[in-house]
Amino acid sequence: MDVAIVGIGIHPFGRTPARSGLQQGAYAARLALQDAGIEWRDIQFAFGGSASAGSADALVNELGLTGIPFINVANGCATGGSSLISAYNAIKSGEYDVGMVTGFDKHDRGAFNADPEELGIGQWYGEVGMMMTTQFFAMKIQKYMHDHAISHDTLAKVSEKAFINGSKNPNAWRTEPISVDEIINSTMVNDPLTKFMFCSPAEGGVALILCRADHAKRYTDTPVYLKGATMKSRRFGSFEVFSPSQALQQVDGPTVDASKAAFEMAGVGPKDMDVMQLQDTEVGAEIMHMSENGFCEDGEQEALIQQGATHIGGSMPVNTDGGCLANGEPIGASGLRQVYENVLQLRGQAGDHQVPHDPKLAYTHVYGAPGISAITILQR
Amino acid sequence: MSNQVPIAEGLFTWPSAKPALLASRCRKCGIAAFPVASSCMACSGQDVEIEELPSRGTLWTWTVQQFMPKNPYRSDETPETFIPYGVGYLELPGGVRVEGRLTENDPQKLQIGMKMDVVFEPYRTEDNGDEVINFFFRPVQ
Numbered sequence: 353m354d355v356a357i358v359g360i361g362i363h364p365f366g367r368t369p370a371r372s373g374l375q376q377g378a379y380a381a382r383l384a385l386q387d388a389g390i391e392w393r394d395i396q397f398a399f400g401g402s403a404s405a406g407s408a409d410a411l412v413n414e415l416g417l418t419g420i421p422f423i424n425v426a427n428g429c430a431t432g433g434s435s436l437i438s439a440y441n442a443i444k445s446g447e448y449d450v451g452m453v454t455g456f457d458k459h460d461r462g463a464f465n466a467d468p469e470e471l472g473i474g475q476w477y478g479e480v481g482m483m484m485t486t487q488f489f490a491m492k493i494q495k496y497m498h499d500h501a502i503s504h505d506t507l508a509k510v511s512e513k514a515f516i517n518g519s520k521n522p523n524a525w526r527t528e529p530i531s532v533d534e535i536i537n538s539t540m541v542n543d544p545l546t547k548f549m550f551c552s553p554a555e556g557g558v559a560l561i562l563c564r565a566d567h568a569k570r571y572t573d574t575p576v577y578l579k580g581a582t583m584k585s586r587r588f589g590s591f592e593v594f595s596p597s598q599a600l601q602q603v604d605g606p607t608v609d610a611s612k613a614a615f616e617m618a619g620v621g622p623k624d625m626d627v628m629q630l631q632d633t634e635v636g637a638e639i640m641h642m643s644e645n646g647f648c649e650d651g652e653q654e655a656l657i658q659q660g661a662t663h664i665g666g667s668m669p670v671n672t673d674g675g676c677l678a679n680g681e682p683i684g685a686s687g688l689r690q691v692y693e694n695v696l697q698l699r700g701q702a703g704d705h706q707v708p709h710d711p712k713l714a715y716t717h718v719y720g721a722p723g724i725s726a727i728t729i730l731q732r
Numbered sequence: 733m734s735n736q737v738p739i740a741e742g743l744f745t746w747p748s749a750k751p752a753l754l755a756s757r758c759r760k761c762g763i764a765a766f767p768v769a770s771s772c773m774a775c776s777g778q779d780v781e782i783e784e785l786p787s788r789g790t791l792w793t794w795t796v797q798q799f800m801p802k803n804p805y806r807s808d809e810t811p812e813t814f815i816p817y818g819v820g821y822l823e824l825p826g827g828v829r830v831e832g833r834l835t836e837n838d839p840q841k842l843q844i845g846m847k848m849d850v851v852f853e854p855y856r857t858e859d860n861g862d863e864v865i866n867f868f869f870r871p872v873q
């Protein structure tokens with residue numbers, strides 16, 4: 353059974369003091385229901401995630417108690433992607449006809465705090481100051497820059513593009529362009545990454561309505577089909593966040609594994625993608641994820657980014673809504689924001705951030721601690 | 733003289749005339765892990781032996797932590813006295829790449845591929861006066 357996305361809703365990302373995370377989730381859910389022209393009572397199941405804004409299934413208190421199975425998902429930065437795959441499989445199996453996927457969050461300012469013991473690492477690791485996701489991303493791009501000749505200027509150009517795209521997206525958090533000079537010269541956080549090269553914890557909500565493909569036209573004239581949806585965790589030997597040690601022999605990370613599986617499932621290749629949303633926790637992640645997902649060879653990013661290939665009008669538009677860099681990262685909602693953006697793109701409804709030439713295939717990728725990756729390939 | 737205690741039991745030999753990081757090595761597949769683990773992440777084997785890791789290695793990658801981390805960070809510093817610190821992975825021949833703090837925090841003096849020694853130095857002082865010892869990577873002098 354093929355699966356279609358027939359309704360989408362979003363609560364603007366950023367800071368909304370007047371609404372709780374749950375209320376932002378309900379806001380997005382109502383918009384998604386309205387978009388699909390369906391009532392909440394007709395939804396047969398839901399998967400949802402929220403890291404810091406309470407249980408996702410508390411949404412039923414806002415939307416109504418209808419007795420459906422509502423399953424909470426918690427998978428770090430890959431929560432949204434994991435929820436979507438769960439819903440996809442629920443419909444694909446033939447068990448359900450129509451359901452909702454939702455994610456919302458509301459985080460405090462500042463970096464995410466992580467507890468080493470929750471991840472099975474000794475307390476000493478946090479005490480000496482290594483329990484920092486930002487250090488991992490910095491060390492990974494540091495090594496990558498060394499091995500593949502990526503320049504500091506290219507790092508900054510990724511942020512510059514993110515804020516340009518954010519300025520075209522009314523739902524983005526950061527909507528002011530920032531110059532390459534200002535990005536490079538902003539406060540150093542973890543060498544080589546400066547403040548404006550990182551995304552921040554934020555708030556927001558997204559909801560999607562999924563149904564079996566042969567029912568899609570009941571709900572919308574513009575269904576978007578899920579041609580591939582995969583999720584992988586790390587194998588032994590991949591370089592991941594929060595690793596007190598790593599193997600001398602390195603293997604491909606979960607992104608490479610999930611990407612290959614998604615392309616195989618969809619029967620298409622990286623060159624067929626018209627628009628892609630790649631996990632950009634910081635600029636280095638976007639650069640490395642371009643090659644890990646198969647869109648270029650290692651090192652080609654330097655020329656591609658300098659030429660503007662990843663801009664909205666470029667040959668391989670990446671993070672057309674501004675990505676995590678311009679939207680912030682509400683963990684539960686972040687992966688679903690990417691899917692929301694791709695549905696807009698494939699429907700031709702992305703307004704000022706619409707990519708040209710009627711895109712037909714779109715790609716999303718999330719990556720999260722402690723080494724999880726989820727991919728979707730959408731087709732209109 | 734104050735009492736010196738390791739930051740965690742079993743991370744390295746302590747007290748010792750020549751302290752060393754401790755790893756577990758799987759008897760089935762030969763893969764080493766730091767810190768010591770009771771099972772092997774490569775092959776799920778549970779037959780492991782403990783060995784001392786080499787004291788000199790090669791810097792695989794690094795960064796400098798420029799702001800003071802929040803809890804669970806626990807040093808003697810305050811936001812006013814905080815000093816940025818280097819963090820890196822040291823590739824220890826025949827063993828593993830171990831993540832640790834660097835004694836050097838100047839990005840100009842850090843380079844992938846440089847040789848470093850594993851050293852054991854006081855990290856903080858407990859309320860009872862005990863000095864807490866941690867391992868650090870120091871550029872070969």
Ligand SMILES: [Zn+2]
Nearest residue numbers: 758761772775
């Ligand atoms: Zn083994």
